[in-house]
Amino acid sequence: MIKPLALVFYENLLPGSRLANRLADLGYRSQVVPVATAMVAAARREKPIVIIADLALRNGDFCGIIRELKADPDTIHVPVLGYADPKNEKLVDAAVAAGANLVAAEAGILDQLPQLLDHVLAVD
Secondary structure (H helix, E strand, O other): OOOOEEEEEOOOHHHHHHHHHHHHHOOOEEEEOOOHHHHHHHHHHHOOOEEEEEOOOOOOOHHHHHHHHHHOOOOOOOOEEEEEOOOOHHHHHHHHHHOOOEEEEHHHOOOOHHHHHHHHHOOO
């Protein structure tokens, strides 16, 4: 049986690299998308079950990428789990407004990943 695929984007090595390891521990395959602007094309091509992304880009706007994902008929259904510093309320609010299914605190993403995945992958 093929393990479900999670596309992952991060700029900061920690917790990003740990996130891929944690996903493997939970039975997921993960593919790191090294450039945020390549996420939509990667999601179309790879057909992931979830996208997990560090929302705080140094040079760019991941919220714009979320809007693209949610506007594309091929990727609209893919849940987006973002993480950021909760003190950055503007970024958190912008990600939710763009269509992120859930935004988690960066500090808790690794410890709470199983519950967060259950939440974003729940079928209404």
